[in-house]
Amino acid sequence: AQSVTQLGSHVSVSEGALVLLRCNYSSSVPPYLFWYVQYPNQGLQLLLKYTTGATLVKGINGFEAEFKKSETSFHLTKPSAHMSDAAEYFCAVTPDSGNTPLVFGKGTRLSVIA
Amino acid sequence: NAGVTQTPKFQVLKTGQSMTLQCAQDMNHEYMSWYRQDPGMGLRLIHYSVGAGITDQGEVPNGYNVSRSTTEDFPLRLLSAAPSQTSVYFCASRINWAADGQPQHFGDGTRLSIL
Numbered sequence: 001a002q003s004v005t006q007l008g009s010h011v012s013v014s015e016g017a018l019v020l021l022r023c024n025y026s027s028s029v030p031p032y033l034f035w036y037v038q039y040p041n042q043g044l045q046l047l048l049k050y051t052t053g054a055t056l057v058k059g060i061n062g063f064e065a066e067f068k069k070s071e072t073s074f075h076l077t078k079p080s081a082h083m084s085d086a087a088e089y090f091c092a093v094t095p096d097s098g099n100t101p102l103v104f105g106k107g108t109r110l111s112v113i114a
Numbered sequence: 115n116a117g118v119t120q121t122p123k124f125q126v127l128k129t130g131q132s133m134t135l136q137c138a139q140d141m142n143h144e145y146m147s148w149y150r151q152d153p154g155m156g157l158r159l160i161h162y163s164v165g166a167g168i169t170d171q172g173e174v175p176n177g178y179n180v181s182r183s184t185t186e187d188f189p190l191r192l193l194s195a196a197p198s199q200t201s202v203y204f205c206a207s208r209i210n211w212a213a214d215g216q217p218q219h220f221g222d223g224t225r226l227s228i229l
Contacts, residue, residue: 009154032215043118043204043220044157051215090156101147101172102218106156 002027004093006105014113019063019078021108023091026072033074034092034102035065044090050074061085086112116140120205120221127195127228135190135224137205145208146188147218150174150201157204163188164211195228202226 007022025031032051036044048059055067061084065076074091091105121136139146147162149172159172163182177199179191188207192199202225206218 034217036220041223043222044206044218045220046217049215049217101159101162104149104157106154 002031002093002100002103004091004103004105006089006091006108008108009106010109010111012111012113013081015083016080019076019081019085019110021076021089021091021110023065023074023076023105024072025074025091025093027093030069031093033065033067034094035059035063035074035076036090036092036104037061038088038090038107040087047076047089081110081112083112083114086110118205118207118219118221120203120224122224123222124225125227127192127226129195129197129228131195133192133195135192135203135205135226137188137190137221138186139188139205139207139219140186141207141209141219142185143207143219144185144210146182147172147206147208148178148180148188148190149204149206150199151204151223152201160190160203192226197228200226200228 003026005024034049035047038044048057050057050067058064063078088107088109090107092102094102118139144165148160149157158174161180163169202223204223205221208218
């Protein structure tokens with residue numbers, strides 16, 4: 001069975017600082033990996049996804065994530081935080097074979113301090 | 115282009131009442147699902163459907179019913195509301211069931227409080 005672990009339920013960074021949100025997954029088969037963002041009182045929006053090919057994936061709003069199979073990780077980064085990045089971020093996984101629903105991590109709330 | 119539309123946006127119920135949360139999508143997506151979001155718990159899958167007439171249970175199905183009579187609509191029914199069902203409910207859709215990296219599209223959620 002798949003699972004997703006997001007380390008840190010709350011991360012706080014200063015404006016302009018590096019953002020690093022951690023995601024580790026467990027899957028018995030190669031996975032598809034996603035990061036979603038949820039702004040207050042809104043639904044989830046896709047930030048980026050990894051399916052196959054290049055392991056460094058670029059998404060919207062300057063975010064990127066790197067798939068590291070050896071570490072079973074898919075950490076989300078952004079070089080310079082902006083106040084508008086304050087939101088909740090969810091990592092999700094689904095295997096690339098077989099039919100199972102998307103499994104989400106518990107989420108990480110990002111606060112950006114001026 | 116409406117995407118995934120959920121109604122109502124807010125609802126307050128009394129314990130024991132029943133209600134239906136509506137979800138509609140206009141993208142001709144075969145796969146639809148319902149999640150509940152609770153603080154510190156992330157999103158947990160309630161029920162999902164791979165196409166009209168086909169539904170299946172997710173992680174937390176107890177107390178909820180679904181049906182899928184059309185491709186567009188996937189309502190979620192609370193049979194007898196309990197305070198433990200106080201949550202934010204999200205409906206999501208995807209082109210189809212195949213696990214080929216297609217993203218899910220989410221509605222804006224229904225905030226449900228049960229007193």
